[in-house]
Amino acid sequence: MDYHQNLKTKVCIIGSGPAAYTAAIYTARAELNPILLQGNPSKDITDVDNYPGFPYTILRTDLMDRFLNQSLRFGTRVLDEIVTKVDFSITPIKIFTKLKTVEADTVIIATGPDVKRLTVPGSGDAPEGFWNLGIPGYPVCDGASPNLRNKPLAVVGGGDSAMGDANYLTNYASIVYIIHRREKFRASKVLQKRPLGNPKVKVIWNSVVVEAHGDQRLGGIKVKNLVTGEVSDMKVSGLFFAIGHEPATRFLDSQVELDSDGYIVTKSGSTKTSIHGVFAAGDVQDRKYQQAVTAAGTG
Known part of the structure; x- marks a missing residue:
C-alpha cells in the first residue's frame, strides 16, 4: 500500500x-x-x-x-x-x-x-500521436520490445547519440534508417564508423520527418527531402529522436x-x-x- x-x-x-x-x-x-x-x-x-x-x-x-x-x-x-x-x-x-x-x-x-521531441503531427501523446506507441523514449529500454523486433526502425539525428542509438538498434531491427537534415553528420568520426559500416543501416540524407501515422500504433512516417522537396512515405514500426x-x-x-x-x-x-x-x-x-x-x- x-x-x-x-x-x-x-x-x-x-x-x-x-x-x-x-x-x-x-x-x-x-x-x-x-x-x-x-x-x-x-x-x-x-x-x-x-x-x-x-x-x-x-x-x-x-x-x-x-x-x-x-x-x-x-x-x-x-x-x-x-x-x-x-x-x-x-x-x-x-x-x-x-x-x-x-x-x-x-x-x-x-x-x-x-531529450528533445519532434513536434510534428503524430509525434505527441495518444490519442492524436504515437508517443510510447511506436515512438519510445529510449532505445535501450524499448528497442528489444516484441513490437519492434525484426521491424524497420528510424533514428532522427546526426550527432553522437544518433550514432549510438542506431548502432544499438541494429541488434533487433530488420533495418535502421538514420534520417538527417544535412549531408554529413556532426558526430565524432570514431562513433560514425560502426553504424555506417553496418549493412543494416541506411542513411537518409538532407531529410526531415514531417508526420508520423498509423492505426493504434506507429506504422509509418512521411519524410521530406529538403533539396528536392519530395515527400515519401516510409514504413517503420519505431521512431527514435536523437536531436539534442x-x-x-x-x-x-x-x-x-x-x-x-x-x-x-x-x-x-x-x-x-x-x-x-x-x-x-x-x-x-x-x-x-x-x-x-x-x-x-x-x-
Missing part, C-alpha cells in the same frame, strides 16, 4: 548523471548523509571514449553505474523518485515527489538535460533564475544560484561544454 513519507536531510541532490553522483560522493565523504533523488536514470547507450581513466570504450550506462556505486559506498541514500515540485521560499527547503517530501538545508540541482537536449528545469517552476533557454544561472566561478542554499551543477547550468568530465567537476 502506497503511503507518503517525510524525510529530513542536510543535503538533497536531484539528478542521476556525473554531476549528481559526484556531488553525492563528496557530500557523503564529508559525512553529510545526502539523499539523492535520481528519478529515472538515463538509458543513453552511447559509447564513451573520452572520459579520463578508461583506455577502452565504455558505455555511458556502465560509466554511470560506477559513479552510482561509488556514491553508495560512502553512504549516499539513493531513491528512485521523480521530483514533481520544489518550494524554495521556506527553510528548510522542501522537495516533493509522488510518495515523499524531503526537507533539506541545502539542495544541489543536477538534473542535466531532457534541453535543460531539465521545468519542475523548478522558475523559482531560481533561468536564462532564456531554461538553463540555471549560477554566479561566476561558483555553483551558487539566485536562491540561498540552492546550488546547480552539470549540464543543467552549463550550456558551453556539455561534457561528463566538466559536469563531474562542478559536482
Whole structure:
C-alpha cells in the first residue's frame, strides 16, 4: 500500500548523471548523509571514449553505474523518485515527489538535460500521436520490445547519440534508417564508423520527418527531402529522436533564475544560484561544454 513519507536531510541532490553522483560522493565523504533523488536514470547507450581513466570504450550506462556505486559506498541514500515540485521560499527547503517530501538545508540541482521531441503531427501523446506507441523514449529500454523486433526502425539525428542509438538498434531491427537534415553528420568520426559500416543501416540524407501515422500504433512516417522537396512515405514500426537536449528545469517552476533557454544561472566561478542554499551543477547550468568530465567537476 502506497503511503507518503517525510524525510529530513542536510543535503538533497536531484539528478542521476556525473554531476549528481559526484556531488553525492563528496557530500557523503564529508559525512553529510545526502539523499539523492535520481528519478529515472538515463538509458543513453552511447559509447564513451573520452572520459579520463578508461583506455577502452565504455558505455555511458556502465560509466554511470560506477559513479552510482561509488556514491553508495560512502553512504549516499539513493531513491528512485521523480521530483514533481520544489518550494524554495521556506527553510528548510522542501522537495516533493509522488510518495515523499524531503526537507533539506541545502539542495544541489543536477538534473542535466531532457531529450528533445519532434513536434510534428503524430509525434505527441495518444490519442492524436504515437508517443510510447511506436515512438519510445529510449532505445535501450524499448528497442528489444516484441513490437519492434525484426521491424524497420528510424533514428532522427546526426550527432553522437544518433550514432549510438542506431548502432544499438541494429541488434533487433530488420533495418535502421538514420534520417538527417544535412549531408554529413556532426558526430565524432570514431562513433560514425560502426553504424555506417553496418549493412543494416541506411542513411537518409538532407531529410526531415514531417508526420508520423498509423492505426493504434506507429506504422509509418512521411519524410521530406529538403533539396528536392519530395515527400515519401516510409514504413517503420519505431521512431527514435536523437536531436539534442534541453535543460531539465521545468519542475523548478522558475523559482531560481533561468536564462532564456531554461538553463540555471549560477554566479561566476561558483555553483551558487539566485536562491540561498540552492546550488546547480552539470549540464543543467552549463550550456558551453556539455561534457561528463566538466559536469563531474562542478559536482
